[in-house]
Amino acid sequence: MNWLDISSTAFIIAFFLYCAAFIFYAVAIGGKRWSNRDPEAHNRRWGRIAFATAILGWAAHLTFFFTRWAGGGHIPTSNMYEFMTFLAMAIMFAFIIVHLIYKNNLLGAFALPLVVIIVAYASVFPSEVQPLIPALNNYWLKIHVTTAATGEAFFAVGFAAALVQLLRVVDFSRTDKKGRREQRWTEFVLFFMVIIVGFLVAVFGFRAGGYEAKFQQESVSIDQQGVEHSKVQTVEYGLPPIVKPYNSEKLSMDAFLGMKEPLFEAPSWMNGVNAGRKLNTVIWSVLSGLILYAVLRLISRKPLAARIHPYLGDIDPEDLDEISYRAIAIGFPIFTLGALIFAMIWAQIAWSRFWGWDPKEVWALITWLFYSAYLHLRLSRGWQGTRSAWLAVIGFLVVLFTLIGVNLVIAGLHSYAGA
Amino acid sequence: MIKNTKCECGHQNPVGTVLCESCGKPLDPDLPLDSPLEMRYDGAARRSQKANPAVIDRIWNFFSSVKIAIYLIVLTLIGAALGTIYPQESTFINLDDPGKYYKETYGTWGTVYHALGLSRTYESWWFIGLLVMIGTSLVICSLDRVLPLYKALSKQQVRKHQTFIDRQQTVYASELAAEPNEWIERFGKQLKRKRYKVWTDGTALLAEKNRFSRWGPYINHIGLIIFLLAVLGRGVPAWHMDKYIGVDEHQTVQIPNTNYYVQNEKFTVEYYKDEELPDKLKGTNRAKLYRTDAKLYTCTKYCNDDPLHEPELKEVEAHAIEVNSPLSYKGLNLYQYNYEERVRLIEVKPMLVDSTTGESYGPFDLPMNDPPPSVEAGPYKLTLSAVFPDFGLDAQGRPMTKTRDPNNPAFVFVVTGPGLNEKGEMYIYFPMPSGDDKAVQKQINDSFKKLGSNTGRFSFQVGKMENVSFSQYTTYLNVRVDRAMPYVWVGATISMIGLVMGFYWQHRRIWLRIDDGRLSLGAHTNKNTYGIRSEVASALGKCGVAVEPKTLDNRRSSS
Numbered sequence: 001m002n003w004l005d006i007s008s009t010a011f012i013i014a015f016f017l018y019c020a021a022f023i024f025y026a027v028a029i030g031g032k033r034w035s036n037r038d039p040e041a042h043n044r045r046w047g048r049i050a051f052a053t054a055i056l057g058w059a060a061h062l063t064f065f066f067t068r069w070a071g072g073g074h075i076p077t078s079n080m081y082e083f084m085t086f087l088a089m090a091i092m093f094a095f096i097i098v099h100l101i102y103k104n105n106l107l108g109a110f111a112l113p114l115v116v117i118i119v120a121y122a123s124v125f126p127s128e129v130q131p132l133i134p135a136l137n138n139y140w141l142k143i144h145v146t147t148a149a150t151g152e153a154f155f156a157v158g159f160a161a162a163l164v165q166l167l168r169v170v171d172f173s174r175t176d177k178k179g180r181r182e183q184r185w186t187e188f189v190l191f192f193m194v195i196i197v198g199f200l201v202a203v204f205g206f207r208a209g210g211y212e213a214k215f216q217q218e219s220v221s222i223d224q225q226g227v228e229h230s231k232v233q234t235v236e237y238g239l240p241p242i243v244k245p246y247n248s249e250k251l252s253m254d255a256f257l258g259m260k261e262p263l264f265e266a267p268s269w270m271n272g273v274n275a276g277r278k279l280n281t282v283i284w285s286v287l288s289g290l291i292l293y294a295v296l297r298l299i300s301r302k303p304l305a306a307r308i309h310p311y312l313g314d315i316d317p318e319d320l321d322e323i324s325y326r327a328i329a330i331g332f333p334i335f336t337l338g339a340l341i342f343a344m345i346w347a348q349i350a351w352s353r354f355w356g357w358d359p360k361e362v363w364a365l366i367t368w369l370f371y372s373a374y375l376h377l378r379l380s381r382g383w384q385g386t387r388s389a390w391l392a393v394i395g396f397l398v399v400l401f402t403l404i405g406v407n408l409v410i411a412g413l414h415s416y417a418g419a
Numbered sequence: 420m421i422k423n424t425k426c427e428c429g430h431q432n433p434v435g436t437v438l439c440e441s442c443g444k445p446l447d448p449d450l451p452l453d454s455p456l457e458m459r460y461d462g463a464a465r466r467s468q469k470a471n472p473a474v475i476d477r478i479w480n481f482f483s484s485v486k487i488a489i490y491l492i493v494l495t496l497i498g499a500a501l502g503t504i505y506p507q508e509s510t511f512i513n514l515d516d517p518g519k520y521y522k523e524t525y526g527t528w529g530t531v532y533h534a535l536g537l538s539r540t541y542e543s544w545w546f547i548g549l550l551v552m553i554g555t556s557l558v559i560c561s562l563d564r565v566l567p568l569y570k571a572l573s574k575q576q577v578r579k580h581q582t583f584i585d586r587q588q589t590v591y592a593s594e595l596a597a598e599p600n601e602w603i604e605r606f607g608k609q610l611k612r613k614r615y616k617v618w619t620d621g622t623a624l625l626a627e628k629n630r631f632s633r634w635g636p637y638i639n640h641i642g643l644i645i646f647l648l649a650v651l652g653r654g655v656p657a658w659h660m661d662k663y664i665g666v667d668e669h670q671t672v673q674i675p676n677t678n679y680y681v682q683n684e685k686f687t688v689e690y691y692k693d694e695e696l697p698d699k700l701k702g703t704n705r706a707k708l709y710r711t712d713a714k715l716y717t718c719t720k721y722c723n724d725d726p727l728h729e730p731e732l733k734e735v736e737a738h739a740i741e742v743n744s745p746l747s748y749k750g751l752n753l754y755q756y757n758y759e760e761r762v763r764l765i766e767v768k769p770m771l772v773d774s775t776t777g778e779s780y781g782p783f784d785l786p787m788n789d790p791p792p793s794v795e796a797g798p799y800k801l802t803l804s805a806v807f808p809d810f811g812l813d814a815q816g817r818p819m820t821k822t823r824d825p826n827n828p829a830f831v832f833v834v835t836g837p838g839l840n841e842k843g844e845m846y847i848y849f850p851m852p853s854g855d856d857k858a859v860q861k862q863i864n865d866s867f868k869k870l871g872s873n874t875g876r877f878s879f880q881v882g883k884m885e886n887v888s889f890s891q892y893t894t895y896l897n898v899r900v901d902r903a904m905p906y907v908w909v910g911a912t913i914s915m916i917g918l919v920m921g922f923y924w925q926h927r928r929i930w931l932r933i934d935d936g937r938l939s940l941g942a943h944t945n946k947n948t949y950g951i952r953s954e955v956a957s958a959l960g961k962c963g964v965a966v967e968p969k970t971l972d973n974r975r976s977s978s
Contacts, residue, residue, distance in 0.1 A: 102949065128697030134709050134742040318974055322949055329946060333918040341911045350743045352754035352897045353661075354907060355650075357541045358510075359503040369496040376489050379459065410503055 003071030004129065010063040011085070017057030018092075018116050024050030025109035029311050047105040054112060058092045065089060072129035077145040078136050080407065084122030086146070087403070088115045090153035098157050098327050106315055107323060110160040117193070120200045140346035147338025148364075152399050154331025155371070158324045159396035162389035163189060165320035167305055168312040169386055182386075186305045189393060191293055194304075198289025199281070205288075206239050213237040213253035213262075215276070217245050235277050239284045245276030278408060321385055324392050325378065332371055339364045359410040363402035370398050428580070438462025441576050443583030443930075455973045456586045458943050463567035483563040488556045495549045502540030505532050509542070512663075554647045561640045572630060578623035579930045579941070587930070587941030589952050590973045591959065591966060599933040602962060609958040610929065622933040628926075633945070635921020642914025649906035660900035663756060667763050668890035671716070671732070674898055679751065680716040680732055686758060686892040687712075709755050711740045711894040715748055740896065750900055757895040763787070763825055767850045768886035769879040771796040771834070782886055785850065787825040799836035804845065806830055810859075818863075827851055829860075834877055844873035850881065927951050938964075948972070 028046030032039040065086070068076040076082040095111040132141075170186045171179055215237070220230045235245060241253065244262035253260065266276035300307040343364065344354040355361060374391045377383040425431050430441035437447045438456065440463060445456060456462070467476075467483040481487060505525055508517050521529035521538060536543050585592070595602060599622045607617040607624060615626040653659050666672045666683035673680050689708040693701045716732035738746035738753075746753040768782035780797025793802045807820040810829040818829070828850060835843035847863045849856035868875045881887055927950075929942040940959075944951040949968075956968040 126699065128699060130697060130700065131691050131695055131705060131707065133706055138743040140743075316969075318972070319949070322947075326947060326949075329922050333915065333922050336918055337915055341915060344907075344911070348904070349745065352745065352752065352756070352899050353901075354904070356509075357502065357507055362499050362503050366496050366499050369492050369499070373489050373492045373496070376485055376492070379485055381457065406503075 003067045007064050007067040007071055008127070010060045010067060014057045014060035014064055015116070015119050017053055017060055018112055018119065021050050021054035021057055021108070022112040022116060024053055025105055025112060028105045029109050032311075043105060047108070050105070050108055050112075051099065054092065054108065055096070058089070058096065061085075061089045061092065068129065074132050074137075075142045075145075076129070077141060077149070078132055079125065079130055081122050081125035081127045083145065083149070083403075084118055084125070087149050087153065087156075088118040088122065090146075090149045091115050091118065091156045092153075093150065094153040094157045094327065094331070095160075097330070098154075098161075098323060101326070102319070102323050104315060104319070104323065106164050106312060106320075107157070107161055110164050111157055113193075114156060114160055117196055117200070120204075121196070124200070124203050135350055138346065138350065140342065140349065144338060144342040144346050147334055147342055149338070151331045151333075151335025151338050152403065154327050154334065155392075155396055155399050158327035158331065158392045161320050161324035161327060162392035164312060164315075165317055165324060165389040166386065166393070167308050168315065168320060169317050169389075170305055170309060172303075172306045172309060183303065183305065185390075187303045190304045190308075191289075194293045194296065195285055195289030198287070198292045199285035201292065202239060202284045202288040203281075211238060211240060211254050211256065213241050214251035215241070215245050215248040216251050217248040219247075235274060237277055237280060239280060241280055242283050243276055243280045245274075248276065317385065321388065324389060325384075328371060328374065328392060328395070332375065335371070336368060340368060359406050360402070363398075363406050367395070367398050367402050370395050433464040435464035435468025436462060437464075438583065439580065440571055440574070442578070442580040443576070444580035445582060445586070455588045456583070458587075458945070460564050460568045461571035463571040465563045465567055467563050479559055479563070482552075482556045482559040485560065488553070488560055491549060491553050491556055495546075495553060498540060498546050498549060501537055502546075505529060505538065507540065508538045550647060551651075554644055557640045557644050557647075561637045565634070565637045568633065572633065575625060575627075577618050577620035577625040577930075578932060579625075581932075581934075581939065584930050584932065584939050584941035586973070587943050588948055588973050589942040589944075589955060589971045591938070591940040591955065591964075591971055593938055593964065595933060595936055595938040595964075597963065599936070603931070603933065606931070606958060606962045609961050613954055613958065615927075615929070624929070624931040626929040626931075629924040630926050632920050632924035633926045635917045635919070635924075637917070638920060639914050639917030642910050642912070642917055644910070645913060646907060646910030649903045649910055652903040652906065653901065655903075658900070658902040660898060662898045663895055664898060665759075665893050665895050666711075667765070667893050669765050669888065670890065673718075673730075674751075677751070678718050678722060679748075680718060680730070681753060681896065682714040682716065683890075683894050684712040684714060686710070686894045688758060688760075688892065709742055709758060711755055711758075711896065713738055713740050713746055713753060713896070715746060715751075715753070750902060752899045752901075754897040754899065755894070756897040759893045759895070760891065761826070761893055763890045763893070764828065764850055765888045765890055767881050767888075769848070769850065769881045771799060771801070772878050772880050773876060774878060775876055779880065782882075785830070787828050787850075790830065797836075799834050799839075801832040801834055802843070804831045804833050810849070810856075827856065829856075844877065846873055846877055846879070848879045850879075850887075852881075852887075922946070925950065927954070929955060942971075 024046055028043050028050055031037075031046065032042050034042070065076060068082075077086050091111065092115055095107065095115070099107060166186050166189070170182055172183060174180070174183075213236070214234055216232060216234045218230055218232050220228055234251065235248075240256035240259060241262040243264045243266050244250065246266045246268055248265075250262070253262075266279050296304060343361065347356065347361070348354040374388070374395060377391065378388060426439035426442060426444055426446060428439060428442040428444065430439055432440050432446065437445065438458075438461065439446055440461075443462070445462075465483065467480040472480055505521065508514055511520075514520055517538060518530070518533050521533040523529075525532065532538055540546055584590070603619055603622060603624050607619060607626070610617050610626040613628075615628045617624065617626045619625075660676075662675060664672055664674060664681070666681060668683050668686055671680050671682040687708060687710045688706065691700075691705045691707050696703070696705060714734055715736040715738075716734050718730045719733050720731035721728035722730050736746060736748040738744075740746050740753055740755045742755050745755070764787050766784060766786045768784055770779040770781040771783070772779045780799060783794040783796045783801070784791075785794070787808070790803055790806060793800060795801070805818075807818055807829040809821040809824055809826040811819055811821040811827075813819045830848045830850075831845065832848060833843040833845050835841075845867050847860055847867070849860045864873065864875065867873050925944045925946045927942070927944045929940065929951075931938065931940045933939075940955065942951050942955050952968040952971045955971055956966050959966050
């Protein structure tokens, strides 16, 4: 058994331990009102079991990381798969730190599913060890990526606490306009997370079924000397093509539920061969997310937020506000150091300029400006509590866009980290 | 109307003071009555709160507002985001007609994007204006607050007003059976063990720690200002150079507008072998290394294009330039930027072959750059009559050179010597070993023969490979001078120190007074109220007052 085999085994173990830890946290919180038990003791006991499981999961995750490092010969933070697994590991680290300060089971119940989702998302990307291209072959790869991800991980924990806070304070007895709006938006955040789970279910479901379809697109471009170049690109779909790439031909396609031809073609402005595939993935995510959400709604018989809300009674919103703020306050200097200063130093060495307005750089700056605004707003009266929690949620969406969205939607110098 | 700003404790406060500078009594009648006090800047008056502002004061007031600062941050954020929708013009090295490019590539939206100037967002007046305004706001906000805060913190009174204590975030009040002076001493000791500095005034106590963390934000702002100024300083032309040069192997090229010359001794590109690649990537060209073995020279003599002399060069630095490893010499940096695989001859040593006798003469040296006007090969003299570095034919079918780069050189020689007529014989020679070139060479020489310019007696031959020296790659180096960089790093470092000071330590203060056997305690911190509550609860507990940390929270008991 070589390093890389140990590594992938450890990764699977970590994933299942995280899932188990999440379930134990859910039991700790949801099972308090089960008969013949003291709620306090139940919460404490299961909370301890859950935390121990989470720590074990993290240990397995660390094993994955270091054995992959040994087997691959370079720090595993060089492509999307490796970065996402590292981010999940960093979120666990941030969660452990914040948990040790505030010792609250609710945080675990919301941070762990986030970690599980990110680990699963990482597995969507090809997991082979790829040797480093010259631009990445530098010790700053270790320093820049790890610190930036750690900073972002604290923002993720801040997001988890803020989400609990929103679910905690949302008032389902209100029927006025403002109250309804609050209920709707809180539900929407949960809905959004269900969509992401829907995406994962769709991808892994069809992958397990071995689904495949192939398309070919010929594009013609004219270079500066006026010479015509035609380029034939093929693209593989892992999900049944509801949408095929713009101006493309079908090479092969497995039938799915009697569907033998793509239903639509991507609009012309999505001209890349991969744009069609991405659009198709988004459509599938929304579809399976909607089905999943409908099932959950049927089981819960009321909005998901209203189903979760009653279990959050024994923590004060002020504590959640503080946890969220604290996590962000811990993360902010680390993020500044890793995502901006170290990034600038490396950019100066590798690309000859410390700042070049590359989309990834700009979005790191946007994230930083956003959290700066958050920190300054907290100085103002009326911006603590719910409003601040919303900002923490939006902030994490900005982080996610910086990490994933920029690579999927906007290409740039960081495109090697893309899918 | 002139407001009376004298507190009941006798202290005269400046206009705009929220909490008496001396005893802490709330002075502003508009403050909400039952919520904890706003403790920002310890309630001290700021310059921006001056009555009857003049023009300067109005500008000052505008920039001193945190609200304005937040608006500026948000506007910058939105502007920066808009700039990432489509690639910026600056990402293209040569874009002749940006308007056309955006229109053709991105359609109507591209046209709109370019027309709005968003394709040059980060160089636009409004974006730079926003950054300058943020800089101004940083300076003014900081000055407006740090001075009053410094004054307020350096003259704190130990015995605070009862309302001040009762309306802190963290409060505790109860009857106390113990002897007040002795109890205060015990409590003070407990706090000292938690690294507080403790002052007492009879039965009143003030404990404080980590005051320095209050300066964190201001140090951070100073760092950011230095950073922004350094970035603006990069606009000074003498401080900044950004050029791209292409250097063939074995070639030495002057760096424009400098006294430096750079030589590309050898360029190496390596790809990963199949056994180093995972299955999916096998058979692909995955780059492993780009390296230019470079030497840097300074010119010591005949530097300014002296027509008679070659410049004299002195080697000052040698470095294997790789991506991530530039050559640096006295603020001049050379970065590996790009390369091109393009075979270019540097020098050939051909023989002159006489087909009538089968005898060959030479070899003679023929450098592609600056070939000598004439060379000798055996008894013959070859005079150069025309050079085409990049041979091509014009619309009328006449020979011409497409560029000045030696991509496909051709030489026209006039051969004179024994047994030849006085005018000599004219031959064209293509040194590149390509079939096409040889065909063209033959065609042209045949037409010379028809015109009577030669007899077809001579030809050129390069025998062995060692008679050819060529460059396989052209390396492209990015030449940079950036004299503002040290200030950029200094600014970033200061900023980082400020952030760490401000976020990883919290300024904590505890006020306590005992009046007629009744103890009142108030505590304040700018961050981490959770931490100060547990410290207060633990210190109280060790002095015989058992209390749950949570119950100390004033916000909660009041809500």
